[in-house]
Amino acid sequence: MSILVDVKKYLALEEAPKQVQDYLSVAVTDHAYLPKTEDITSDWVAYIATPAFKLIRENLGHDVEAFASIGTGSGIDVLTGIELLGAKRVGFTDLQKSVVDAAAENIKKNLKNADSIELEFGAGDLLQPLENGKRRYDVIYENLPNVPLTDNTKIEDKRNSGHYLEKRVEVIPEFVHEQMLDLHYLALKQARDYLADKGAVYSTLGGRVPLSAFIKLGELAGLSSEIFTYSWKVQAEPEDVISGYAAQEKAGLGPFRFYRASDLQKAFANISVKESGKNAFEIEKSLESSKLTAKEAYEAFLKGEVIGHTVAVLKSSVK
Template sequence: MNQRAKASVAIPTMTFLGVDRPAAIKDTLLLGMTDRSYLPKAEDPRSDWVASVAAPSFRLLARQGIRVENFCTIGTGTGLDALAAIEIFRPGKVGITDIHADVIEQAQHNILENTLPDYPLHLLAGTGDLLSPMTRSDVSFDLIYENLPNIPADEELRLEEGQNSSTFIASREEALPAFVSQYLISLHYLAIEQAYPMLNHGGRVLSSIGARIPLDIILKLSRSLGYDSSLLLYTWKVQSEPEDVIGGYAAWEKQGLGPFRFYPVKALHNAFGPRAYVDGTDDARDIDHYLSYYELSAVEAYEALRAGQSIGHTVAMLESVKP
């Protein structure tokens, strides 16, 4: 059943995306949402994935002179990630996918309505699993972005209801390497795997990953699939939906998966100081070493959360470049 937009949120482009006066998208983005849309955190950009992770990563690549003529995002939600890419990279073609038809319909509307009328945009929108909707086109991409969920849903959870699919995933039938299953990173692995034949030479995948797992495991994700692998950006977030997310990781940790890593928010503040993020693998490792003294397992983090402590985690932007 098609669910029309139930609400809208206004996003101030310059402050939220960290850009100068917009030239490709509107000064204020008005984004409609369905019941399944993940709500952008307009009042708290530091806690928003696009504002604090995707947009800074796009800006870093742009400053490095990386040209992106064809861009794709997997699991776009409201389309805010695509709008950020449009403003920062100015691609001619943009692909968006999501597993829910109503989400894609609304995201397509959001992108077209918030892109300036004279911007020459060719938008490809498709519903389906990961990159499968894009296989029906003949477009290859310079950059594919993904920020996918990790926690396997239990039998009682209905992924089609509300925003459940933003946090939880259905079981997969594909054969996966043991380390991928151990650390609950199956969708990241599959997205990076599917992306390889769809990338231009020198193209890249950016994977926004909650770094609740060792950095070497994150880097191994794309190295095991033939990419050159590095960390573009390393930052942190207060854990959103903490009961569901930390509780979900704790449940799987008790079954022998992981272990997973969380930190007191105070430790994260101290580790990063005034910096919103650090860039590069070496600086990320330095931060990781400092935080190792404050690390909590998922079970310990859940106990601390129930005791009233504020819990967060680091975030890695994995850059996987096709040789």
């Protein structure tokens, strides 16, 4: 399927975009994550990554040279990195070749000057498809799935981009697995070999576990981590995702954290992007009495309530 994206609206720009077309024509394969462009508050790139990218650029005071996305899907995140971060060399990966090939075409055809951007891409596991390229990136972005596929489901069967194949050869620390952060841990471990000097990985993480777990995640991966921004969003695909977390809770993991959207809206009222990371733990504490387990959240969802979760952008760099 194809979608049309009004970039000025999608990225909340004051002026027309400089690097990408004013309207993106994006082909989304059957196995790629479907952007929520009609509901920006549910869209990871528009609602979570975009404010973070703008803050990265503001803090740096200059464009970044190289940007990479792990698990790009449609390629919209790469186009966003080019527009907002000014990246001139971009790397991107996804698990399946068809997804990566479609993303590459989406990126090329939606640039105003495709010849000015150097692309490095490949299909495969996390950052490994980029290992034979220039490798070093100033900003590495990842928004990887947390919920494993059920044993009788194959990644190719349908649009399973919100899930991952659980069986791994690498050793995953028990703490990481209990928090359902396996892929994020592996991405951070790999990232050490792909970061430029003073570069950082920005992980967009659904705050369904305590913020302290994210800091420990970075430490276990051998990196120094901090909460860069903190916000919330409505749970996309709630039937599938919340029930997936509830099943993992039943299996002994968690408990996980969800909230009614109305409670999240109150907690984050008047909190700016700049302030959010510094005040993250204080905001989390204010929500303590409102949290729902995945089981409770799923029951509330079935009754018609709107369920959301907090979102942290974790910044991790070499110590």
